[in-house]
Amino acid sequence: MRYLSRIYLTLVLLLATVSAIPASGGNTTLTTSMDSVYVLMGKLTPLHIQLVTDENPAGQLLIPADSICGNVEIRETVKDDTTTVSPGRIEINRTLMLQSFDSGVYRLNPVKYVASGETIASNRLVLKVLPVPVDTLQTIHDYADISDVDRKFIDYLPDFIVDYGLWILAVIVVLALAAWGIWYFTRKKNVEEGPKINPVSPYDEAVGNLTTLREEKLCEQGREKEYYTRLTDILRNYLQRRFGINAMEMTSTQILHSLEHNEETRLPRRYMHRVLEIADFVKFAKVRPLPDDNVQAFNSAMQFVEDTKPVPLPENPEEGETDSDNNDVEQPVNKEQ
Numbered sequence: 635m636r637y638l639s640r641i642y643l644t645l646v647l648l649l650a651t652v653s654a655i656p657a658s659g660g661n662t663t664l665t666t667s668m669d670s671v672y673v674l675m676g677k678l679t680p681l682h683i684q685l686v687t688d689e690n691p692a693g694q695l696l697i698p699a700d701s702i703c704g705n706v707e708i709r710e711t712v713k714d715d716t717t718t719v720s721p722g723r724i725e726i727n728r729t730l731m732l733q734s735f736d737s738g739v740y741r742l743n744p745v746k747y748v749a750s751g752e753t754i755a756s757n758r759l760v761l762k763v764l765p766v767p768v769d770t771l772q773t774i775h776d777y778a779d780i781s782d783v784d785r786k787f788i789d790y791l792p793d794f795i796v797d798y799g800l801w802i803l804a805v806i807v808v809l810a811l812a813a814w815g816i817w818y819f820t821r822k823k824n825v826e827e828g829p830k831i832n833p834v835s836p837y838d839e840a841v842g843n844l845t846t847l848r849e850e851k852l853c854e855q856g857r858e859k860e861y862y863t864r865l866t867d868i869l870r871n872y873l874q875r876r877f878g879i880n881a882m883e884m885t886s887t888q889i890l891h892s893l894e895h896n897e898e899t900r901l902p903r904r905y906m907h908r909v910l911e912i913a914d915f916v917k918f919a920k921v922r923p924l925p926d927d928n929v930q931a932f933n934s935a936m937q938f939v940e941d942t943k944p945v946p947l948p949e950n951p952e953e954g955e956t957d958s959d960n961n962d963v964e965q966p967v968n969k970e971q
Contacts, residue, residue: 661723662687664747664756671759675766678709678731683745683756685726686719693749697730703743705736706761737765836875837943843868844936853928861928862913869909869935876942886910898942905938 663686673679681702687693701707712729719725734740739762744755788796795802834842847868852861870881870889877899879892890907893899899906912931915921923931 662693662747662749662754664745664754666742666745666756666759668759668761672762672764673732673734675737675763676733676735678733679761681730681732681742681759683726683728683730685728685747687724687726687747687749689718689722689724691750693747695726695728696746696748697728698743702730702732703740705738705763706732706734706740706742709733732761734761734763737763739763835944836872837939839875840868840872840939841936843871844932844939848932853923853925858916858922858928862916862931865909865931865935866913869906869938872939876944886914902938902941905934905941908934909938 663684665684667682667684669680669682683695683697685695697711698708708730710731712731715727717725717727739760742759742761744758746756747754791799844865847861847864852858852864867882870884873879873881873889873892877896879889879896881889881892884892889910890903893903893906909931912923912927916923
């Protein structure tokens with residue numbers, strides 16, 4: 635048996651040597667070679683392809699996509715390495731990584747090159763796949779016992795926190811600093827500005843503006859429309875500050891309707907009605923009023939402000955109550971009279 639095995643191995647090596655003779659066609663040479671004709675089952679072994687041909691016309695290598703023969707697979711193709719060997723001549727080297735999971739002797743299919751309608755086949759190699767040594771021990775080994783692993787706190791965290799924990803922490807810190815900065819500068823600005831308080835009461839402001847308007851004498855200059863516009867704006871602003879009525883956004887009818895439903899403005903409403911009536915005629919009907927009408931409108935506006943100004947509270951309300959109580963006490967009657 636040993637003698638037959640040696641003869642078989644000699645024939646395989648001889649066949650591999652003969653097959654290594656390069657195939658050529660004209661000026662083209664196509665050769666395949668291997669580092670070893672033996673490979674362990676499941677291991678990778680390289681198949682080198684060398685092509686020497688003219689640069690023009692260009693041809694194409696025909697290599698199978700998945701296997702070089704029945705039980706030998708092509709697992710990977712290394713990128714071509716092209717060099718110029720002489721003017722007009724190039725050398726192309728390519729490597730295929732072969733793998734087989736079945737032991738035996740396999741004759742590899744040739745690699746082909748097609749150029750100008752001519753096909754050239756490479757030499758055919760022989761590859762012997764050796765089986766993997768098997769453990770001949772009869773003892774069946776059981777699974778290993780579970781080993782205790784030292785766990786840390788980081789082992790209990792989700793994978794995305796472990797992978798991007800520093801980035802998440804950095805984003806949280808940046809957002810916290812931005813929120814604090816916005817709060818700090820907004821608070822500082824509000825403290826510096828302070829609450830906007832108008833020290834002038836609505837009554838004083840209205841009286842002052844009316845006095846200023848009268849002193850400008852716009853009607854004497856023929857500017858009645860400007861005069862009545864400013865007069866009504868003074869009254870509208872007064873209603874806004876004094877009673878909270880949004881008179882700037884209301885029509886004359888809406889203003890009078892609001893005054894009708896307010897206890898403090900129900901009686902002085904007639905003065906506002908006179909002013910708004912004359913003002914609407916001047917602004918919208920383009921009526922030019924008489925001097926007496928201008929004086930009457932101004933006096934009505936001033937009277938409305940006077941009649942609706944806040945009534946000051948008594949400084950000591952208890953004394954007022956005492957006086958009223960004393961007035962209710964019956965006076966003693968002088969019987970002698």
